[in-house]
Amino acid sequence: MAEQRGMNRILALALLALTLALAGCGPKVKPGAGPATPGENPAAESAGAGANAAGAAEGANASQDETAGPQGGLLASRVIYFDFDSAVIKGEGVDVAAAHAKYLASHATARVRLEGNTDERGSREYNIGLGDRRAQAVRRALLLQGVNEGQITTVSYGEERPADPGHDESAWAKNRRVEIVYLTPAGQPARP
Amino acid sequence: MQALKFSRKSGRAPVWQALLTLTLAAWLVRPAGASLQIEITSGVNDPIPVAIVPFTPASPADGGLDVAGVVQHDLEGSGRFRALPRERMPARPTRAGDIVSADWKGVGSDYVVVGRVTSENGALAVDFELVNTLTGARLAAQRFTGAASALRNAAHKVSDVIYQKILGVRGAFATRIAYVAVDGTPPSQRYQLIVADADGENAHLILDSRFPIMSPAWSPDGQWLAYVSFESKLAGVYVQLVRTGERRLVSARAGINGAPAWSPDGKKLALTLGGSGGNPDIYVLDLLTQNLTRITDDPAIDTEPEWAPDGRSLYFTSDRAGSPQIYQISASGSGRPRRITFENNYNARPRVSADGRELAMVTLEGNGYRIAVQDLASGAVRVLSHGRLDESPSFAPNGATLLYSQREGAGGSLATVSVDGLTGLRLKAQQGTIRDPAWGPFGT
Numbered sequence: 001m002a003e004q005r006g007m008n009r010i011l012a013l014a015l016l017a018l019t020l021a022l023a024g025c026g027p028k029v030k031p032g033a034g035p036a037t038p039g040e041n042p043a044a045e046s047a048g049a050g051a052n053a054a055g056a057a058e059g060a061n062a063s064q065d066e067t068a069g070p071q072g073g074l075l076a077s078r079v080i081y082f083d084f085d086s087a088v089i090k091g092e093g094v095d096v097a098a099a100h101a102k103y104l105a106s107h108a109t110a111r112v113r114l115e116g117n118t119d120e121r122g123s124r125e126y127n128i129g130l131g132d133r134r135a136q137a138v139r140r141a142l143l144l145q146g147v148n149e150g151q152i153t154t155v156s157y158g159e160e161r162p163a164d165p166g167h168d169e170s171a172w173a174k175n176r177r178v179e180i181v182y183l184t185p186a187g188q189p190a191r192p
Numbered sequence: 193m194q195a196l197k198f199s200r201k202s203g204r205a206p207v208w209q210a211l212l213t214l215t216l217a218a219w220l221v222r223p224a225g226a227s228l229q230i231e232i233t234s235g236v237n238d239p240i241p242v243a244i245v246p247f248t249p250a251s252p253a254d255g256g257l258d259v260a261g262v263v264q265h266d267l268e269g270s271g272r273f274r275a276l277p278r279e280r281m282p283a284r285p286t287r288a289g290d291i292v293s294a295d296w297k298g299v300g301s302d303y304v305v306v307g308r309v310t311s312e313n314g315a316l317a318v319d320f321e322l323v324n325t326l327t328g329a330r331l332a333a334q335r336f337t338g339a340a341s342a343l344r345n346a347a348h349k350v351s352d353v354i355y356q357k358i359l360g361v362r363g364a365f366a367t368r369i370a371y372v373a374v375d376g377t378p379p380s381q382r383y384q385l386i387v388a389d390a391d392g393e394n395a396h397l398i399l400d401s402r403f404p405i406m407s408p409a410w411s412p413d414g415q416w417l418a419y420v421s422f423e424s425k426l427a428g429v430y431v432q433l434v435r436t437g438e439r440r441l442v443s444a445r446a447g448i449n450g451a452p453a454w455s456p457d458g459k460k461l462a463l464t465l466g467g468s469g470g471n472p473d474i475y476v477l478d479l480l481t482q483n484l485t486r487i488t489d490d491p492a493i494d495t496e497p498e499w500a501p502d503g504r505s506l507y508f509t510s511d512r513a514g515s516p517q518i519y520q521i522s523a524s525g526s527g528r529p530r531r532i533t534f535e536n537n538y539n540a541r542p543r544v545s546a547d548g549r550e551l552a553m554v555t556l557e558g559n560g561y562r563i564a565v566q567d568l569a570s571g572a573v574r575v576l577s578h579g580r581l582d583e584s585p586s587f588a589p590n591g592a593t594l595l596y597s598q599r600e601g602a603g604g605s606l607a608t609v610s611v612d613g614l615t616g617l618r619l620k621a622q623q624g625t626i627r628d629p630a631w632g633p634f635g636t
Binding site for chain 1: 377378379381403404406407422425426427446447448450451464466471472493495496509511516538540541554556561581583584599602628
């Protein structure tokens with residue numbers, strides 16, 4: 001394919017240019033002096049750089065407050081699965097929720113984040129609502145079993161963070177879920 | 193299928209310029225953000241035959257950009273025009289006065305476009321003329337001036353005028369789109385917010401994250417994007433100035449912060465908020481005063497707000513009747529919501545055309561989530577797409593075309609369909625999935 005070859009050539013040139021620039025013998029950047037070719041937008045540079053900086057910082061924040069949490073028995077299970085278009089906790093999920101409720105109720109400083117998820121079908125923001133409904137169902141189950149409100153935060157990722165990237169019922173079944181993520185106990189510093 | 197990859201020859205540009213361009217491109221745009229490939233998937237049966245004669249270049253200031261090639265790409269991509277191949281052109285005029293209509297009628301062209309790029313005082317001017325070969329009439333003669341970096345945009349403006357003069361509707365070629373590119377497999381996915389020209393070229397990176405980015409929305413002046421980012425692992429709504437990258441976190445309340453939509457005056461954002469233990473409802477946030485007004489209060493999921501063009505009401509998705517349907521409510525939150533959709537059991541993600549007459553949405557038809565348009569006056573619904581997982585419809589500012597995302601095999605691409613259902617395009621990334629598109633407003 002001629003197009004494919006063209007792309008490869010462009011990539012090769014880009015790599016060469018990158019190498020030259022990194023080696024310090026690349027051309028001096030003259031904002032606004034160049035032609036109107038794709039990618040050459042001096043204004044975009046600061047946007048890209050700013051965004052990249054934000055992206056780098058976020059990686060550090062993300063895992064800081066997470067902790068392994070309890071591991072014994074059912075507490076090692078951190079996922080509760082749901083039927084299609086349902087936020088009803090069923091089967092083993094009931095026991096998993098009960099085990100975590102018991103642990104949290106007896107460890108007042110322990111904290112969890114409940115992450116609601118859906119399969120990929122339907123509208124994205126509506127799925128955020130459905131994922132939230134699942135997270136809220138687990139939250140209510142925990143509260144009913146004596147967990148303190150301050151121990152729980154919820155988030156819905158909707159269809160945005162599938163556990164299984166497939167596009168069939170077996171993948172969808174794995175994606176309709178709430179994940180229980182343990183956070184650094186209250187009053188303790190986050191991990192460095 | 194016909195691949196319409198615009199040729200980017202840099203033969204006239206000095207080598208260092210090409211290298212500089214590629215260096216910047218490599219820095220700013222990672223592979224997932226590279227220009228999109230466009231394929232025409234459907235067009236009208238009798239496209240209008242036009243000849244777009246190569247414009248007189250202004251070397252080297254024009255950077256070797258083939259302005260007529262960009263115009264041809266735009267017009268053919270609309271599915272409503274067929275361009276005469278250059279090798280069949282009887283002549284290469286650059287002024288209307290030099291066009292011999294009979295010669296062009298002889299090769300079947302109803303219209304001829306000629307033009308010139310000239311360089312003056314560091315700026316570039318594009319002059320073009322449009323001639324009807326059947327009547328000999330000159331339908332347009334216009335000049336666009338600007339910096340060399342705006343030459344591509346000037347070419348799109350030429351396309352906009354030609355489209356309007358021939359079809360009676362303003363073209364939307366000189367506009368931009370935003371979309372989300374996703375690469376990698378769970379749990380190590382990479383999410384990028386990208387802005388590109390409406391033809392998929394000139395793509396650049398707005399935000400890069402290991403956590404989901406979704407629901408980009410353009411401010412009415414085209415300067416800002418609002419979007420949802422989970423970069424803190426919780427939902428946050430941000431607004432970002434596209435030109436500089438400057439951004440602001442405007443909502444990070446407990447639970448859902450989602451579905452931002454700018455009011456037509458650009459002063460407010462409609463949002464979906466959950467609240468601790470609450471359920472999703474629609475709110476309006478005044479961006480200047482930070483004043484928050486609750487619009488809906490219902491135990492159902494209320495989300496995906498969209499302003500009517502007059503700013504006086506909001507459309508939104510709600511499953512208050514059991515399945516998701518679209519409702520309309522006063523933008524002050526007073527009065528009861530009125531249900532708008534009644535066909536099919538699943539209607540979500542409303543978007544309204546700029547003239548306020550048509551509502552685009554995702555509808556479940558048979559076993560497929562598809563893009564449909566409802567005539568708001570008559571209630572008549574037309575399903576325009578045929579996929580299994582089509583979603584996120586967004587109107588072009590001229591209301592003639594919808595941009596949406598579709599699932600294809602393991603990946604996802606963007607597609608367009610005209611509101612009459614006759615023409616369509618597919619925009620594909622070189623790798624990874626692209627989705628959640630938003631078509632920006634007309635430029636000034």
